[in-house]
Amino acid sequence: MTEGGVVQADIAVSGEKIVGILAPGDSNQARRVVDIGGLHLLPGLIDMHSHHREPGFTHKEDIITATKCCSAGGVTVTVGMPNVSPSPTSVAILKDIFALYKEKSILDYNMNPAATVLEEIPRLATMGILAFKVFMVVDTGRSYPHMPGIGVHDHGKLLSIFQAVQKTGLPLMVHPHDQALMAQIEHTYWAEGRRDFRAYAEAYAAHDGIIWDMAVAVLLRLQQATGMKLHLLHLQTKRCVEMLRAAKAEGLPVSAEVNPWALWLGNDWKTIERLGPYALSYYVAPHHSEAVWKALLDGTADIIATDHAPHLKEEKEPGWTDGWKAHTGTPSAQHYLSLLLTDVSAGRISLERAVEIVATKPAKLFGLYPRKGAIRAGADADMVVVDLNREHIITNEEVLSKCGWTPYAGRKVRGLPVHTLVRGQFVLENGKVVGQPGYGRLASPV
Numbered sequence: 001m002t003e004g005g006v007v008q009a010d011i012a013v014s015g016e017k018i019v020g021i022l023a024p025g026d027s028n029q030a031r032r033v034v035d036i037g038g039l040h041l042l043p044g045l046i047d048m049h050s051h052h053r054e055p056g057f058t059h060k061e062d063i064i065t066a067t068k069c070c071s072a073g074g075v076t077v078t079v080g081m082p083n084v085s086p087s088p089t090s091v092a093i094l095k096d097i098f099a100l101y102k103e104k105s106i107l108d109y110n111m112n113p114a115a116t117v118l119e120e121i122p123r124l125a126t127m128g129i130l131a132f133k134v135f136m137v138v139d140t141g142r143s144y145p146h147m148p149g150i151g152v153h154d155h156g157k158l159l160s161i162f163q164a165v166q167k168t169g170l171p172l173m174v175h176p177h178d179q180a181l182m183a184q185i186e187h188t189y190w191a192e193g194r195r196d197f198r199a200y201a202e203a204y205a206a207h208d209g210i211i212w213d214m215a216v217a218v219l220l221r222l223q224q225a226t227g228m229k230l231h232l233l234h235l236q237t238k239r240c241v242e243m244l245r246a247a248k249a250e251g252l253p254v255s256a257e258v259n260p261w262a263l264w265l266g267n268d269w270k271t272i273e274r275l276g277p278y279a280l281s282y283y284v285a286p287h288h289s290e291a292v293w294k295a296l297l298d299g300t301a302d303i304i305a306t307d308h309a310p311h312l313k314e315e316k317e318p319g320w321t322d323g324w325k326a327h328t329g330t331p332s333a334q335h336y337l338s339l340l341l342t343d344v345s346a347g348r349i350s351l352e353r354a355v356e357i358v359a360t361k362p363a364k365l366f367g368l369y370p371r372k373g374a375i376r377a378g379a380d381a382d383m384v385v386v387d388l389n390r391e392h393i394i395t396n397e398e399v400l401s402k403c404g405w406t407p408y409a410g411r412k413v414r415g416l417p418v419h420t421l422v423r424g425q426f427v428l429e430n431g432k433v434v435g436q437p438g439y440g441r442l443a444s445p446v
């Protein structure tokens with residue numbers, strides 16, 4: 001899959017780089033030839049939003065297990081989120097975290113630091129990061145994954161952060177949330193004695209998604225006030241899609257991600273009934289999911305990022321009776337490419353658009369293109385070989401995440417990663433992870 005579409009070709013790799021796209025058979029003098037006849041070669045996936053849990057929460061996941069999942073899923077660059085402990089809010093902490101990745105990561109990496117300490121923002125921006133992150137949410141009833149200290153919902157503080165990040169030229173990713181509205185909504189549920197997973201799912205989706213819509217309205221207005229590059233996380237309502245579309249029509253530097261749970265999991269109430277807390281992140285009603293799908297197809301939504309969020313079963317189980325006690329989020333890095341390719345196979349999305357939203361556009365939005373994100377001469381040889389026709393039933397046993405389960409178990413997919421290469425080296429070969437911890441390198445803007 002080149003930027004011009006699917007071609008029959010040989011791809012020449014020398015060292016870490018793609019050095020040529022040749023006519024079939026032209027690479028016969030190569031030192032090593034890997035015949036992938038009949039399969040498709042795609043650019044490696046770039047996942048801008050993944051929870052690797054290290055440092056601080058390594059009982060759930062760590063950099064090695066997370067990057068194994070990524071290798072198996074066709075991901076070649078994975079970017080961590082700052083709800084780790086200590087959270088990267090300063091240069092000193094981020095340096096230590098980068099040292100952990102350098103020692104352990106199987107593939108290329110980065111980390112989005114929390115933009116909560118204003119004076120650290122300009123210094124953090126010089127460390128080779130791709131973006132900053134802010135959570136507009138602090139959890140109630142539990143202290144993870146949205147712990148106090150990195151949540152910001154005060155609009156004045158947000159304005160200061162937007163101004164500071166704007167000066168760096170980097171994008172700011174924001175998890176939208178309206179804390180005050182959510183407090184009123186959840187207290188209504190609790191007053192009725194309703195705390196189970198159904199109440200939790202309904203509360204976050206209450207009034208047709210008001211907590212998301214109000215937050216996104218605020219964020220887009222702050223963007224207009226400051227000119228900062230805003231990247232919205234967790235796109236999941238029709239009104240958010242409409243606001244985003246209007247902002248883009250004005251030519252504003254705004255973008256958005258969609259997460260696997262909004263496309264394949266939390267958008268079906270039957271799945272939530274069956275899996276309870278194991279299906280939540282959030283409930284995305286069918287009319288919202290449909291709007292999000294449409295946005296992905298027409299370019300209003302820019303990318304898919306996994307929001308890979310492993311938690312142990314012990315941390316999920318309490319959610320059957322008290323949704324506010326369960327840690328929210330689901331693992332997905334290992335399987336999202338297969339889920340997406342299943343939709344390619346069904347004709348719901350073209351292979352070209354699928355590749356754009358998981359590889360090329362993230363590279364372009366976050367400064368990695370043209371070194372990464374496309375199969376082109378001169379780019380890093382980050383590639384995934386997929387068998388579009390291979391069918392497979394996902395199982396919990398195959399899960400490489402430390403959490404040991406996936407909400408997609410039992411699902412039949414069509415389209416599987418066979419090999420993954422990072423800078424010319426196999427990290428997944430014939431479906432088996434062969435990458436070595438310490439091979440990964442910081443993926444900085446070009």
Ligand SMILES: [Zn+2]
Nearest residue numbers: 049051081307
């Ligand atoms: Zn997340």
